[in-house]
Amino acid sequence: MVQPKEDRRIQRTRQSLSTALLKLIEERGYDSLTVNDITEQANIGRATFYLHYEDKEQLLLESLEDMFSQLGDSIAPTAKVTGEHNSITATRLVFQHFADHHRLYRVLLTEKGAVMVFTRLLKILSQVAEQDVILKDVEQPKTGIPTHLVAHYVTGAILGLIVWWLNNDRPYSPEQMAVIYGHLMDPGATKVLGIAGAQLPDLSDVLSKR
Amino acid sequence: MVQPKEDRRIQRTRQSLSTALLKLIEERGYDSLTVNDITEQANIGRATFYLHYEDKEQLLLESLEDMFSQLGDSIAPTAKVTGEHNSITATRLVFQHFADHHRLYRVLLTEKGAVMVFTRLLKILSQVAEQDVILKDVEQPKTGIPTHLVAHYVTGAILGLIVWWLNNDRPYSPEQMAVIYGHLMDPGATKVLGIAGAQLPDLSDVLSKR
């Protein structure tokens, strides 16, 4: 499992397997795929698979790891800008990422087994919550709330939006979603994804655009 | 698979299987469990399992369904109260539910395979977000944002908190979490889980209590 990345064959094999897996997931879901399916799609011997990965889950994890770092890389530069800044950018890039890979993520976020519990909980709690959903007011003073907790709160909220967005065939653009998110997180409108930023566009303008 | 719920043996068998599965999940995780493990723990013949369920996933789904409706039932009465109302109650009940079954949910929300993607994404995005996390201000005007979208936003946020809470051994009580959530969702403090309600307790008071 420890590989000297030099040899081209290794890189090609791994690349092929990753590509094959992601393609198959979009077409047929993840759970039902066998190692044989993947190696066949990749045109690679089944024995070869085990020279590189322990099981299909490890392959998936490494493949996703690549995608996640792509996402991280695209956000990083915007996050480093301090002070005045177009705050929607970072959030928009997040939604853009999920739009770019929407078929894949829709499977992974929806499929039984894979994320079944998250989705299931979302659905159930949504029903309870959406009965009397109202929004919120007022301002946020400095609090003693742990940073990690807030981060989970924020990312949970975004993931919630993304699941909705993907399951509803993305009726808004990534830009619109970013603005919506900004307004939800900060009804008065100033900071998005925790990054200090400029004024948010007027919400009704944005929603009517499409 | 269609059962006349009358016969006591059926109820006992199903109950035993459900209990056995949930217990085993807490002890050994979900993925590695076999049907044989479950029936052995339940003291039931393996063939009997298949008289009731197609596979272990279906058993899990039905078992969780029971738990979810328990949760729904406990929240329902508080949600029906309109107007003035102790708004923390509903949220507190949600956290209480996860506390009651924390071992189980911790596995289900953390284990590879099961909810791996959600957890993984949470972790990655958290790292990006928590670098410059700041909070928000101002008030929320009436918007044209779809209700379902808001519901997903809200429940995503709660799930994010819950994942953090469970993975950090619940350093706060359900009550405290409810207050924290209320302050995050509504920095000025008024409505929680979308339910119109009374004033939130002062945050610094609540956090220092334990």
Next chain:
DNA sequence: AAATTTATAGACATAGAGTTCAATAAAAAA
């Protein structure tokens, strides 16, 4: 008690996982 339904153990067929190995192909080094 009789009739009906469910539980059970054990046997069976099947699929897919994961390993091994000798032969071959391809890449890197000389």
Next chain:
DNA sequence: TTTTTTATTGAACTCTATGTCTATAAATTT
């Protein structure tokens, strides 16, 4: 180019778990 090293391959093989079936036993209902 030649040599050397390394990766790929397919086939055979073991193993584990799934899912089904049948005849028998046990519990439940009427």
